[in-house]
Amino acid sequence: MANLTINGKTFTLDVEPDTPLLWAIRENAGLTGTKYGCGIAQCGACTVHIDGVAMRSCGVSVSEAEGKKITTIEGLASGDSLHKVQEAWIAQDVPQCGYCQSGMIMAVAALLNEKPKPTDADIDEAITNICRCGTFAQVREAIHTIASA
Amino acid sequence: MNKHVSPRLNRRAFVIGTAAVGAGLAIGLDIPFGGPAVVRAADGSPEVGAWVVVRPDDTVVIRIARSEMGQGSLTGLAQLVAEELECDWTKVTTEYPTPGQSVARKRVWGDFSTGGSRGIRSSQDYVRKGGATARVMLIQAAADAWKVPASECTAANSVITHTPSGRTTTYGKVAEAAAKLSPPADVKLKDPKDWKLIGKGVKRLDTADKTTGAMIYGIDVKLPGMLNAAIKDCPVFGGKLKSFDEAKVSGMKGVKKVVKVGDTAVAVVADTWWHAKTALEALPIVWDEGDNAKVSSESIAKWLAEGLDDAQPAYVGNKNGDAKAAIAGAAKKIEAVYSYPYQNHATMEPMNATALYTADKCEVWCGTQNGEAAFAAVLEASGLPAEKCDVHKVMLGGGFGRRGQTDYVRQAVMIAKQMPGTPIKLLWSREEDMAHGKYHPITQCKMTGAFDANNNLVALHYRLSGQSILFSLRPEALQNGMDPAAFQGVAQSGEAAFGYSVPNLLIEHAMRNPHVPPGFWRGVNVNHNAIYMECFMDELAEAAGQDPLEFRRKLMGNHPKHLPVLNAVAEKIGWSTPAPQGVYRGIAQVMGYGSYVAGAAEISVTDGSKIKVHRIVASTDPGYVVNPAQVERQIAGSFVYGLSALFYGGCTVKDGKIEQTNFDTYNSMRINEMPKVETVMVPSGGFWGGVGEPTIGVAAPAVLNAYFAATGKRIRSVPLRDQNITFA
Incomplete structure (x- = not known):
C-alpha cells in the first residue's frame, strides 16, 4: 500500500514500493494521460512534475514519490482553465500523433516555471523528449510565443 | 476565455458507446412505415449518404475510413467532404465507422488502409462525391418543403437559400427529409479554382485532447474486468517456443495465467501490466531457435555483397x-x-491491442493503419465469422507503416481466446517492440x-x-x-x-x-x-x-x-x-x-x-x-x-x-x-x-x-x- 498525492488528491494504492511511479499513475490511479515510451528514462513520454520538477516517472519508484506533490498532464489545468502551455499547443497545432506530447508539455511547463523567457539554448538543454513525428519546430515556436506573451 | 476547447473529435464517445451497447454495429437501419431506408448514427441522427451525418443542431459528422496517426489525414479528408458539402466548418466533427460496419454494408466506406501516402490521394474522389451527394440531397429536401425547383436553391455554410424568395433553412432542419431521398446517380465536383476549404491550412480537428491527456490511444483502453498481458516472442525470427515453467511465476503478485501464443510466443496475464511484465521477466523460457540463430549482420552483408x-x-x-x-x-x-x-519504426507507443472474446463474438480495440486488415486478423485468429467480429479503432501513437501489420492484433485475440469473457489488453514492452519489428x-x-x-x-x-x-x-x-x-x-x-x-x-x-x-x-x-x-x-x-x-x-x-x-x-x-x-x-x-x-x-x-x-x-x-x-x-x-x-x-x-x-x-x-x-x-x-x-x-x-x-x-x-x- 502506498499513499500518493496526485493532482492534489490522495490516492491509497495497492502497489509495491518498487513499482515505477509511471505504472502506479496509469494502472492504479487510472490516469492514462502519462505515457509509457521506453521504461528507461530515455524518451520523456512519462514526464510528470514531482514537487514542481519535471521527472521521468518510469525511473522513479512509488516509495520515492510518497509524500511528494505529483502533477500529471490531467492536473496541469486549473479547473476549466487550461495551462498556458496547453493553450499554446492548441493555438499553434503542435501535436501530430500526440503520444509524446503529455510528456513534452510537462517538460515545457517546468522549464517556463523556472525560466519564463528561455533562450533557444535553454530550450535545447531542457527539452530532451523524443518525438518520432518530429514536432520540434512547432514546440520551439510555441515556447517562444508563450514567453513573449 | 480559458475554457477547455470542446473535443470536436468524439472518437472516445464513439468507441465507448459502441462497447457499451455490446454490439459490433452501432449503426442500424430504421425503416419507418415501409418507406425509404434511413440509416441512423448511434445517437439517432440521420445519415445523408454514408459519409455524412447531420444532427438537428447543424453539427455535421463526417465519416473517416482511413486512420489518423498524426499525419493529419483525418482533418484533410474532412476538408474534402466539407468542401463539396458546403457546410459550416466550425460545426464539423468526425467519427470512424468500424470495419465490421463497412463489411456489413458492402464496403460502403471503401478501403481503410492508411499507408503508402494514400490516405487522401486514393480516396479524394469518392469522399468529395460523398460530400456533394449529401449537399444535393439536403438542397432537394429544402426545395421539396418549399415546393420550388432545387435549381433555384443554393447552399453555403450549412444554410440553404431559395434565391428568388430569399427564404432560408439549415442542414439540421432538413436532414431527416434529406435522409429519406434517393441519392443522385451522379454528382458534379467543383472545379479546383472554386475551392474554398481545400488548400487552406485549417487547424487539425484532433488537437485539444492531445494536450490534456484525454486522447485515448490503444494503450489507454479500459474495459470492465480487463486484465493485462505482457508477451515475449522467440527473439530469433522463425524460432519456436519450446517450453516455459509456469510454476515459477504463478504465485507472483497479480498473475492470473501464463499462456502459449501460437507456436512462437508466451504471455503472462495479470491484474496490471507491470505485474505481467515483472512475471514474464522471471519466467524461465526455453526456445527452439532453429538455424536462423546462426545469422548475423556480417553473414547478411556477405550474402548481399555477392548479389x-x-x-x-x-x-x-x-x-x-x-x-x-x-x-x-x-x-x-x-x-x-x-x-x-x-x-525499426520505433513508434512512441509500443504495439498493443485489447481483445474481448466470447463464444459468439470477438471485438478488438486498437490503433491500426488498416482497420480491414486488423478485422481480417480478428476473424482468422478468433475463428468467428465477420458478423460476429469487429475492430474499434483508436488514435495511433505513431504508425510510420508499422501499424499496417496485424501481428499484435492476432496475438491479443489468441490470448483472449484462452480466457473467454475477459477483456485482455496486450502491450509490448519497448524491448519487445525493438525485437519484433517489421x-x-x-x-x-x-x-x-x-x-x-x-x-x-x-x-x-x-x-x-x-x-x-x-x-x-x-x-x-x-x-x-x-x-x-x-x-x-x-x-x-x-x-x-x-x-x-x-x-x-x-x-x-x-x-x-x-x-x-x-x-x-x-x-x-x-x-x-x-x-x-x-x-x-x-x-x-x-x-x-x-x-x-x-x-x-x-x-x-x-x-x-x-x-x-x-x-x-x-x-x-x-x-x-x-x-x-x-x-x-x-x-x-x-x-x-x-x-x-x-x-x-x-x-x-x-x-x-x-x-x-x-x-x-x-x-x-x-x-x-x-x-x-x-x-x-x-x-x-x-x-x-x-x-x-x-x-x-x-x-x-x-x-x-x-x-x-x-x-x-x-x-x-x-x-x-x-x-x-x-x-x-x-x-x-x-x-x-x-x-x-x-x-x-x-x-x-x-x-x-x-x-x-x-x-x-x-x-x-x-x-x-x-x-x-x-x-x-
Missing part, C-alpha cells in the same frame, strides 16, 4: 540502351558501393557511371542487392518473381519515376531475403534508392568536374515535373550564392508516392565527425495541397524521421536476433539537433500526390552530400554512429 556480382541473377526494373557495353567502351568510369541497414529492408547497391570524352554521362548501371518487402508481405504482388516496388524512385514510369535521362541505363535488383521480417517503413524503398542515386549523382558530378546542381539539371530536361521542384529548393537555399563561412551545402531530388520532391541542407562539420545542421530546405509538388499547414508539418517530420535513421538508427543482427533493445541503443533526434525545415510548396495541380513519405527520401542524401562538400569524404553506409559521426 552485386553481375554473374548473379537479377530482375531488371528500368532499362534503355546498352549500359554494360557503353560502360565497357567509355572514356571514363567511376564505381561505388553503398549500403543501408534495417530500421524492419526497413536491408540492401546494398553498386553503381557504375560512364562518361564520354566531354564528360557527358553516357551510361549508368545501378545494381541493387537485398530484401524485398513484397516477397515477405504481399507475394501476390510480385511480377514473375520481381518486386516492382524495389525500384521506387528509380522506376521507368509511374508514381516513383526516375528523374534523369541517361542514354544507356540498367537498373536491376538481385533479390536476397534474409530471415529478418521486412515491412513498410516511412518512405519504404525510396529511402535507400534516393540515398544511393542522389549521393552517387554527386559522385558523378564531381568526376565530371561539374556543380552537383548543374550536373543534375542537364539530365533533367525531359522531366518537366521533377526539375521545377529541384530549382525551387536551389533558389530557396541560395545555391547560386556562396554559403556562409564554414557552411557547406548538399542537394537531392526524387519522386515517390506520386509527388516530386527535393531537399537541400546547409551543415558545418567539426573535426570531420561533428555535424551541425544549420538549414534544411524542402520542396514538394504533390499536385494539389489540401492543407498546407499539415503538409509543412509532414515534410518537417519526415526529415526528423529520416535524419534520426541516418545518424542514430540501424538495427544489427547477432545470433539471429536484433541487437538494439531500446532508445539507448536506437536513439532518435532531439530538439537541439533539428533546425526548422523551410518548405517551398510548388503544387502544379492536375494530380494527387502523397505527402507523408516522399520528402524523407531527400533528407539523408542532402546531408550526406553536404558532408562531402565540407570534408571531401564520401559516406556510403548508414548509420553515421557506426562511423563515429554524430551531431555537434
